[in-house]
Amino acid sequence: AFFFLVFLMTLFYTRGTNKCIVISTNVERSFARANSTSSTSLRYAQDDREPFYINNIYIYMYNSTIQQARQNYENGTWDPKTVAEDFMTRIQEVEPKIGSYISLQMDTAVSQAEDIDTTRSPIAGSFVSIKDLICTKDTETTAASKMLRDFIPFYDATVVEKLKEAGVISLGKTNLDEFAMGGSCENSALQKTRNPWNTNCVPGGSSGGSAASVAAGECHFSLGTDTGGSVRQPASFCGIVGFKPSYGRVSRYGVIPMANSLDQVGICAKTSYDTALVLQQIAGYDDKDSTSMNIAVPHYSEELQKGVSGLKVGVPEEFFAEGLDPGVREKVEAAIEDMKSLGMEVKPVNLKLTKYALPAYYIIMAAEASTNLSRYDGIRFGETAADPKDLEDLYQSTRGENFGDEVKRRIMLGSFALSSGFYDAYYAKAQKVRTLIKQEFEEVFKEVDVIIGPTAPTVAYEFGAKKDPLSMYLGDTYTIPVNLAGLPAVSTPCGFVDGMPVGLQIIGQSFQDDIVLRVSHAYEMLSDFVELRAEISPIQA
Numbered sequence: 001a002f003f004f005l006v007f008l009m010t011l012f013y014t015r016g017t018n019k020c021i022v023i024s025t026n027v028e029r030s031f032a033r034a035n036s037t038s039s040t041s042l043r044y045a046q047d048d049r050e051p052f053y054i055n056n057i058y059i060y061m062y063n064s065t066i067q068q069a070r071q072n073y074e075n076g077t078w079d080p081k082t083v084a085e086d087f088m089t090r091i092q093e094v095e096p097k098i099g100s101y102i103s104l105q106m107d108t109a110v111s112q113a114e115d116i117d118t119t120r121s122p123i124a125g126s127f128v129s130i131k132d133l134i135c136t137k138d139t140e141t142t143a144a145s146k147m148l149r150d151f152i153p154f155y156d157a158t159v160v161e162k163l164k165e166a167g168v169i170s171l172g173k174t175n176l177d178e179f180a181m182g183g184s185c186e187n188s189a190l191q192k193t194r195n196p197w198n199t200n201c202v203p204g205g206s207s208g209g210s211a212a213s214v215a216a217g218e219c220h221f222s223l224g225t226d227t228g229g230s231v232r233q234p235a236s237f238c239g240i241v242g243f244k245p246s247y248g249r250v251s252r253y254g255v256i257p258m259a260n261s262l263d264q265v266g267i268c269a270k271t272s273y274d275t276a277l278v279l280q281q282i283a284g285y286d287d288k289d290s291t292s293m294n295i296a297v298p299h300y301s302e303e304l305q306k307g308v309s310g311l312k313v314g315v316p317e318e319f320f321a322e323g324l325d326p327g328v329r330e331k332v333e334a335a336i337e338d339m340k341s342l343g344m345e346v347k348p349v350n351l352k353l354t355k356y357a358l359p360a361y362y363i364i365m366a367a368e369a370s371t372n373l374s375r376y377d378g379i380r381f382g383e384t385a386a387d388p389k390d391l392e393d394l395y396q397s398t399r400g401e402n403f404g405d406e407v408k409r410r411i412m413l414g415s416f417a418l419s420s421g422f423y424d425a426y427y428a429k430a431q432k433v434r435t436l437i438k439q440e441f442e443e444v445f446k447e448v449d450v451i452i453g454p455t456a457p458t459v460a461y462e463f464g465a466k467k468d469p470l471s472m473y474l475g476d477t478y479t480i481p482v483n484l485a486g487l488p489a490v491s492t493p494c495g496f497v498d499g500m501p502v503g504l505q506i507i508g509q510s511f512q513d514d515i516v517l518r519v520s521h522a523y524e525m526l527s528d529f530v531e532l533r534a535e536i537s538p539i540q541a
Helices: 002-012 025-033 066-075 080-098 106-115 158-165 208-215 232-238 272-282 300-306 326-341 352-375 391-402 405-418 423-444 469-476 480-485 513-526
Strands: 052-054 057-059 101-104 127-131 169-174 221-225 241-244 265-269 312-316 345-349 450-454 489-497 500-508
Touching: 066 272, 080 101, 080 106, 080 127, 080 169, 101 208, 106 169, 127 208, 158 221, 158 272, 169 208, 208 221, 208 232, 208 265, 221 272, 232 241, 232 265, 232 489, 232 500, 241 272, 241 513, 265 272, 272 300, 272 489, 272 513, 300 513, 312 326, 326 345, 326 450, 326 489, 326 500, 326 513, 352 405, 352 423, 352 469, 352 480, 405 423, 423 480, 450 513, 489 513, 500 513
Parallel strands: 127 169, 127 221, 312 345, 312 450
Antiparallel strands: 052 057, 101 169, 221 265, 241 265, 241 489, 450 500, 489 500
8 A cells, every 4th residue: 555655646746857966066165265286086096195004004094994093193193184184185086076065164174173182082083074964053054955055053963062072073064865865865956976986876875975975085984864774775885884873872953854753863984993983972862852862871992892702693584585686695695604703693583574664664754754844834944935926825836946856755645644534544553563563673682682684685776777766765675674663773895796885784772782883893804895995986978
C-alpha cells in the first residue's frame, strides 16, 4: 500500500530538473577575497607542496587526520594558521570540480587560526565543514533550499557551540539534498556536488557535501545529519568514515528538523579515531533539547584501545538477500572474515522485521516532515512570493515556487498519512511496526555485541541513474532500521568495486557507541582503506 501511494504521488507531481550551479555566489566571493598562489594540481600524488613525514608516511596538511595534526602541533612542526592556509589552497584547487561548499568562511578561518590555543582540547586547531542544515550564528543557513536562501540565524546550534569551545575552526557550510530529503545530493536547489572518486557520480545524501568535503581533503572532518542513513550512505559512497550516534547522545538543538524522532547529528571523518575525538566533544546532555539523554559520556578515544577479541558479531542474512550488488557482497564478506582474525566470534542472526522498515520509515518521516515544513509559509519563515492576490495565493505561491519536487512529494505523502480516516491505517500502524523492529534488535543484541553488514546495496552511481523516487528510497534499505530503533552505527571503507568505495556498516546497542567505534577502529588498523585518498578526476561533459 505504501509503495502504491508513493507511485500515485509521483504521477501527481512529476519530478523536474533542479538548477545546478557548480560554485555558489558565496563561494565565488570567498575565492575572490582569498590570497593564494599555490599549485593548481588536482591529484594528491602529483601535488607539488612539501609533504610531512609521519610514521613512515608522507602526509600533506590537507590530507592529515585530526590525530596527525595534533601530533604536529605538539612537536612544533605545524601551526594552525599554516594549516588553515593549506586548506584554503586545497579548497580553491578542487572546489570548482567537487562543489562541496555552499558558502565559505576562509578569511575568518585564517584569523581565528592565528589565535587558537592548540592545548584547549584534543581537537583544538582542527578544521570542520558543517552541513548547511545546522544553524550557525550570523552565517547564512539555507538547507540547500530557495525557501531559506537568505536565512541568517542569530544563534549557534549546540554542536557548533561545543566545537567552538573546543577550539575547532569552521571552513564553511556544505551542500545537501534540500531539507535533507534525498539520497544522492541531486535534490539541492543551489548547486551540484560531485563524488571525489569519480566526478561523474553522486556523493550520496543527504549529507553529500559533508562527505565529499572530507574525501576531497577540504577539511579534517564534517558535521552532517542522519535521519535514515544520511551520514553513513554518503560516507560509504565517498570512502570515508560516517558515524551516527545513538538517538539522544548528541543534541539536536539548532538543527533544522526534518523528522524529529529520527534526526541525529552525525560525523564524517577520515578515521574512527578522529570520530571518537570529535564525539567526545559534542556528546552529552543539553537542556535545550528535550530528546537529549542525561547519560555519562565515556572517554571514546581511550575506549578504542580496549580491543575487540572475544566480542560477538551478528551477521543478518536479510542484509545479504536480493538487491545487494555482488561486488559489494564480496567486499563485505571479506571484511567479516577479517573480523574473525581479530578474535571476534561471528554468528548468523535474523532480523526478519527489517523488511518492513522502509515503508514504515517513509510514512513516519514524511508525516513528521510535513508537519515541520508547515512553518515555511512566507510569513513566519521563508521567502515570500511577489505580489500575492490574497492569503491563500501567498501560501500556494511561496511554497510552490520555493520548495523542490522531492520536498513537495514528501509533504503530500505525510499530509495524506496524517489525514482523517488514514491516520490509523498508515501512521499509527507504521509506529507499531517501528516498535516491533526495535524489540527485534533488542532480542538479537542479547546474543551479540554488534551487527555487521553492508552500508548500501551498491556503490555510488552516475548522476541521473535513479529515474524514480522508489529506486532512490531502496538505497537506504540497510541504514533505515538503525534510525527507527535509535541505535548507533558507523560506516567504514572495506574495499572498492569498479574503482568506487564500499562501506561496511557496524551497528551497536543503544548508548554503546564506544563499542561500535572500537570495532571499526580495530578493522581500520587491520586494513588500509581509510588511508587511501581520492584522485579527483576531470569533469566530463
